[in-house]
Amino acid sequence: MAYNRRDLLAQTLDGLAAQVRPVDGVVVIDNASTDGSGDLARAHDVVTEVVAMNENLGGAGGFAAGIARAVATHQADLVWVMDDDTIPTPGALEALLAARKSYPGTPAILASRAVWSDGREHPMNTPRSRPGASRDLVAAAQAIGTRQIRSASFVSILLDARAVWEDGLPEADFFLWNDDFEYTARLLRHRVGLFVPASEVLHLTRTFGASETDPGARFYNEVRNKIWLFTRSSALDPVEKALYGGRSVLRWIQTLYASGQKRTLLKHAYRGLHDATEAPTPVEVVLANTPVAEDVKQVQRSAGLLGRDEAANG
Template sequence: MTSVIAVVVAYNRRDLLAQTLDGLASQDRPVDGVVVIDNASTDDSGELARAHDVVTEVVTMTENFGGAGGFAAGMARAVVQHDADLVWVMDDDTIPTPTALSALLKARTDYPGTPAILASRAVWSDGREHPMNTPRNRPGASRELIAAARAIGARQIRSASFVSILIDARAIWEDGLPEADFFLWNDDFEYTARLLRYRVGLFVPDSVVHHLTRTFGASETDPGARFYNEVRNKIWLFTRSEAFGPVERLLYGGRSVLRWGQTVYASGQRGTLLKHARRGMKDAGKAPTPVEVVLANTPVADEVRVIQARAGRIHG
């Protein structure tokens, strides 16, 4: 039987985390394990997770490594220690409906191939599809690929967010882990695009999760200090990652620059955003710190090095 290990990254949202874990416990196809990465929460998120019946293990990090570091840690623990065939990742504000996993697995079985990533449909509290988590279509997909996906009620995608995606562990072993130094924003864009550069990814609308962000909107809405991560990480992505070829770099890079301009123009704090953007551009001149270095003094350090070495991504 295919082993599915869920990975949840948690940080100071214990009430939402409880709903996430309850949602995992209610799956009509039970998960085979749940790994919660507690990013050094200062509330009782870790204690709540340890007390929940669905949780297999809670890994307490030495500090908050953000979503990027948390998911890298969780994937490493899931595939090395728990021998996962598939890793189902989500944030602690993601509540899966009871058929979310079974719908992903059905699409995986019905598709005439082996998708590396299957993404759920994320909706907000009022049922609207969440713009923060809409997967990007695969540009230039052949008619055959489009038809194969459409035949099972899915569509071909080029990237996805970390809000409920099912990842084939073989892709993790082959291409390594997310870039932990991104900390937050665009880490999922870089990672899923890297895995899907030469592999198939599918958006599965029948798999539904609720993404309970505070407000409804895309990530560029009122970014504040996070605009630093948006700018720095996008520059890293388009200049240092293997996720995209030359044409895609121009396509997505151009769209990003246009979106930055729109974000600044619409902001009531343009000077502040420009300051964060300048700092992001400056810091993007230095390469991201390798994930095995970022997570070197954590409980998952050995697992991270094993995966990165297997993928040929160890630096130094």
Template sequence: MGVDATTEQRIVAVVVAWNRRDLLAQNLDGLAAQTRRPDAVVVIDNASTDDSADLARRHPVVTEVVTLPTNTGGAGGFAAGIARAVAHHGAQAVWIMDDDTVPTPTALAELQTARIRYPGRVSVAASRAAWRDGREHPMNTPRVRPGVSRLAANAARLVGAKPIRSASFVSILLDADAIREHGLPVADYFLWNDDFEYTARLLRDGVGLYVPASRVYHLTKVFGGSDADPGPRFVNEVRNKAWLFGRSDALGPVDRALYAGSTALRWVRMLARSGDRAALLGHGRAGLSASRTAPRSTVEVLRDTPVAADVARIERGAGRD
């Protein structure tokens, strides 16, 4: 069954922030302007060295600021925030985004409307993310679900959506029951592919919807996709993709072959466009070497943080501790 349209769900927004206080201010103003405001807003401060945490504490839309002792990257920040939202704030759905995301006033309302109208449980509903000039941001385009049935495609179309297999962490609404079932993002990914692995895990057997009527702006410094040379961060890209394809249960055999092939093609394009191919290849080798060691559990990574008990509760409930 879908979300009961007669029951108002408790929705908690989670924002992960790190040293971008001016963008965070725009993000929080956007949350405050929602036509369907979140019932609580949790800001995870990833050990910022600017005044992001103080700014968040002063903002009237913010319910709680959790400052982590060290920067755990997007992966750790979202794992902490999702756990806090569900275990401590009683979220029935969790709306997550980075601090450089600015939602338009109806962003949350459109996501929730699609979830309510869809004839079944929706594990993930994703917004359309645009860059500053309104173009859809290629970094955040959800992956369509391959081989979707006509029935599922029509059900999604009737609520103004499209079926998806994965999405980025830039404005997605997560079902709390799906979180309890599948656990949290793998915090040890730090950055890159943490959102791919997590949403693909939630959507291996769950329903994901891309809802283009829900719109946000992703205010990255430049407009570009994931095939631009990332420099030293390519270590994380390679390591995390190796973890995803080799150790995660997010993908089935067909998905794994499909996405591994598309990843290889993207890396070839990245290498061709790189201004320092030798350095990029070196980062790739370092990533492969690092992938030989399995990622630590999210419980272990976030053990010495203010949300340790919340993380342990969710991960143990999902059998992932």
């Protein structure tokens, strides 16, 4: 998914072209970039297709569009998801596939280890371990150098298309923040996910730190989307909602306490609380006027998530 980071996108595409295990295809979602990102992607040898969106629908909309296009139009069995500031090392895909093959089961998600430019593991992208995982599950993961996880970020994950067809697409209306938490936790509620440290990517954010560091206007998305996650999504069970909900409130308090713009953040938080009273707009509605509209309908229909009126009208 690309939006106005042309130079970083070039590095991402070069990284994909340099994979020891070559990629089978690359779909770039150009989220209405104005810096020539789409043209750069079209000219790159590794790219199979560039889908030009007519407006910026955020990371959530972009990832939903890309996953839908990959599984519906390109009939992918596995979808490797990443952002345009993610640079995969040459062995990243090979390591994900090796872990998938070695595990005595079928993981729905395999997540790479994301590091910053100085080699430190990026705190924004550390997958959450699966609480209460059985000894057998833990041992099976450890035996191949991996770890059982409950959720992951979109920075570099390998998705099994069967899980996508069964559970649908990310919530595009999240726009940004927590869309990956909601989606991966939804896919992994009753499935296996693995963190694969041998698969390494660079996540070249401007600064090193977690997402709560100086959120600014994005605090609105943090609050609204988390409330949507806890009240509207099937991703978490009741105990997990209480656990993660409590942690989120504590993080919000810590973020406000550390901020030099407390009044501004409180305004964003209030808007988020207010807007969370309405349910997210369905993904097929958010992406209705885009090139992937039919792909989205196919996936959502397969998952039983397409509205009855939409399903009746085809």
